[in-house]
Amino acid sequence: MSIIEARSILILILTMPTLTRQGSFGSILSSWSDSNTRGPTISLHAAAKPLMRFMYHRQVLAFIKKNRDTPLSKPIMEIYSSYLAFKHLSPSTKTTILAELDVRIASRADANAVAESLLDYAANLLDSPDANVRISTWRVLAELAHHRSTATAVLAVQPYRRLVELLNHKNVEVLETAVCALAYLTQWPDGAQAAVSPEILSCLVKLLDSPNSGIRRWTCLILGDAAQHQATEMAVSGHLCIGLISLLSESDSEVVENATYALSWITYSSHGVEATLNADILDVIPALLKSPTPQVRRWTCRIIGHIALHKSRASILRLNPCSMLVSFLSDVNVQLRESAIYALSWLTQWPEGAQAAVTAKVLQYLPALLQYRKPHVTKWLRRMLKHLAQHEAMALAAFRTQLVPLVRLGTLVVSSMQGRYSALTKFLMWQTKARLWIPWRGEMGREVNDVFTGMFGGRKRRENGALIPRTS
Numbered sequence: 001m002s003i004i005e006a007r008s009i010l011i012l013i014l015t016m017p018t019l020t021r022q023g024s025f026g027s028i029l030s031s032w033s034d035s036n037t038r039g040p041t042i043s044l045h046a047a048a049k050p051l052m053r054f055m056y057h058r059q060v061l062a063f064i065k066k067n068r069d070t071p072l073s074k075p076i077m078e079i080y081s082s083y084l085a086f087k088h089l090s091p092s093t094k095t096t097i098l099a100e101l102d103v104r105i106a107s108r109a110d111a112n113a114v115a116e117s118l119l120d121y122a123a124n125l126l127d128s129p130d131a132n133v134r135i136s137t138w139r140v141l142a143e144l145a146h147h148r149s150t151a152t153a154v155l156a157v158q159p160y161r162r163l164v165e166l167l168n169h170k171n172v173e174v175l176e177t178a179v180c181a182l183a184y185l186t187q188w189p190d191g192a193q194a195a196v197s198p199e200i201l202s203c204l205v206k207l208l209d210s211p212n213s214g215i216r217r218w219t220c221l222i223l224g225d226a227a228q229h230q231a232t233e234m235a236v237s238g239h240l241c242i243g244l245i246s247l248l249s250e251s252d253s254e255v256v257e258n259a260t261y262a263l264s265w266i267t268y269s270s271h272g273v274e275a276t277l278n279a280d281i282l283d284v285i286p287a288l289l290k291s292p293t294p295q296v297r298r299w300t301c302r303i304i305g306h307i308a309l310h311k312s313r314a315s316i317l318r319l320n321p322c323s324m325l326v327s328f329l330s331d332v333n334v335q336l337r338e339s340a341i342y343a344l345s346w347l348t349q350w351p352e353g354a355q356a357a358v359t360a361k362v363l364q365y366l367p368a369l370l371q372y373r374k375p376h377v378t379k380w381l382r383r384m385l386k387h388l389a390q391h392e393a394m395a396l397a398a399f400r401t402q403l404v405p406l407v408r409l410g411t412l413v414v415s416s417m418q419g420r421y422s423a424l425t426k427f428l429m430w431q432t433k434a435r436l437w438i439p440w441r442g443e444m445g446r447e448v449n450d451v452f453t454g455m456f457g458g459r460k461r462r463e464n465g466a467l468i469p470r471t472s
Contacts (some may be wrong), residue, residue, distance in 0.1 A: 053090040056083070057376035060093050064100050071395075072110040077117035085121050091130035098136035101405040105143040115150040116139070119157055126162045135177050138166070143179035151188050160194045161187075167203035172212055179207065179218040183225070193228040201240075208243035213252045220244065220258035227272070241266065248284045253293050260288060260299040267306035277307070282315055289324045292334040301325060301339035308346035308353070322347060322356035329365040338377050341369065343381040348387035358388070 001445040060083060067076055080097055083089055100435040102119065118140070125137040144318060159181075165176035180199070184189035192201075207219040223240055244266075247259040263281065266272035280305070288300040304325070307316045323344070325336035344362065347353035362384075369381060 006222070011114075016329065022247050035228065040303075044211075051263075052088060053093070056086075056089055057093045057096075058192075060097060064096070067099045068100075071107075072113040074113065074117070077113050081117045081121060083337075084118070084125065091128070091133050094125070094128075094130075095136045095472045097133045098133070098140055102136070105140065107148075107357070109151050110145045111144055115144055115153045119144075119153050122157050126157075126159060129454070131174065134162075134166070134297065135174055138177050141197040142184045145181070145187070145191065146227050147357055148188070151185070151191070154187070155185070155190050155194075155362055158194075160197065164199045164203060167200065169180065172215075175207075175210070175215055176212070176218070179215055179222070183218050186222050186225040189229045192229045195222065196226050204461050208240065208247065213255055216250075216255050216302060217245065217277055218251075220262045222256065224258065224262035224265050225260060227268070241275045241281075245276070245279045245281055245284065248288065253296070254284055256288075256291070257293055257295045257299070260296050260303070264299040264302040264306070267303050270310045271310060273307055273310045276303075276310065276314060282319060285319055286323070289321065293330070294336050296391060298333070298339045299330065301328065301336070301343040305339070305343035305346045314348055316347070317350065317352050317356075320356065322353065322362075323360045326360035326362045326365070329362070329369060332367065337369075338372075338374075338380075341377060341380045345384040348384050349390075354370060354390075 012237055033141070062080065070076065080101065083097055101114050107113055122137060122141065126132055128133055128137070138159075141157070142152050145154045163178055166174055167182075169175055169178070170184055182195055186195045204219055204222065207215055210219070223244065244259045244262055247255055250256055252261075263276060267276050267281075273350055285300060285304065289295055290295055291300070292297060304316060304321055325340045325343050325347070328336050331340075343359055348357050365387075366381075372378060372379075372381070
């Protein structure tokens with residue numbers, strides 16, 4: 001083609017009129033598509049994600065159903081863990097998996113399997129932007145912390161810094177989950193020590209005033225468990241006694257019970273006794289001793305015993321608690337009886353307390369009480385009898401009415417005469433070794449000698465530091 005021909009074709013093209021699209025007839029069936037802009041309007045990539053999440057959710061539900069009656073093995077947990085670690089899995093699917101694991105953890109074997117596989121991903125789950133995933137993760141961790149075998153692994157995750165956020169949450173369900181998790185963690189010394197950090201203690205002070213009674217109950221339980229551990233008792237008692245004592249006048253019996261439980265452990269230390277006395281705990285003790293709830297009376301007995309243990313003589317004796325404590329010795333609740341023995345074992349260290357106990361007829365309960373086979377209760381009974389023996393008037397009454405029959409018939413009865421002497425000297429726990437030979441002068445000494453003569457015959461002598469009968 002020559003240059004002249006090419007130029008002619010170009011001029012022809014440029015001078016042609018513009019082509020226009022001819023109109024088409026409208027259709028009812030195509031009205032929706034005709035009204036939209038031309039070109040693709042749906043992102044296939046955006047549609048794929050929801051579809052993929054839906055398919056994974058169905059897979060998870062089928063997997064849970066298939067393995068529900070099967071113990072959690074390592075391969076099963078690896079599949080669960082892979083789902084939880086997958087970033088494109090929907091939060092609702094992760095929550096479903098965590099809820100299933102929460103139920104399965106009731107079995108200790110399954111709890112160990114969950115701890116071995118899940119805790120590697122726990123930190124990421126706790127940092128999830130979805131609140132339901134965080135709550136479900138905390139529930140699983142709380143159940144794992146309930147088992148001693150898996151609690152150490154949970155504590156290794158160091159979950160406390162994340163708890164502060166939840167303890168300040170306004171949602172009641174979130175708060176209850178956080179407080180429940182913290183309660184399970186504080187069962188163990190390491191968990192309790194971390195639980196009384198200044199940040200968490202500040203939250204617990206506020207939670208004692210929560211309008212939700214369940215949250216108040218859990219908070220009291222946390223403080224009681226934390227106070228059991230020596231490393232935390234100073235921090236707990238100094239901050240929260242006033243708040244706990246204010247709960248003792250509540251109408252909710254479980255709140256009162258848990259608050260009393262917490263105070264019974266706080267008062268175990270001298271610092272705690274001082275803090276509770278400054279918070280006027282003595283004003284509420286008479287009412288607590290009359291509580292219809294046996295556990296409230298039980299923990300109140302412990303509080304009285306701890307206050308007496310730390311020599312707060314005037315403050316506790318002016319309440320005259322001995323008559324109530326002695327009445328508890330015949331209660332059907334075993335734990336209440338034992339706590340009353342504990343309190344009396346310390347109150348009788350003072351003449352006024354010993355006299356009040358004898359006046360309340362504590363001696364008539366001794367034969368039944370000495371049937372106890374529990375070492376710690378026997379220890380408390382011996383301590384009470386030792387204190388009674390230190391005050392001669394009470395000791396004479398005790399010796400005449402109870403101690404001699406108890407040597408023959410009580411729990412410390414033994415067949416050998418040397419065993420009988422040992423039992424009697426354990427009951428009559430005199431202050432010094434020198435007084436073992438002549439425990440009391442005067443009337444008491446004569447009665448002791450008469451009993452020895454009547455029981456064993458002949459004279460008595462000391463051999464190898466022990467009282468034994470003369471056989472020849």
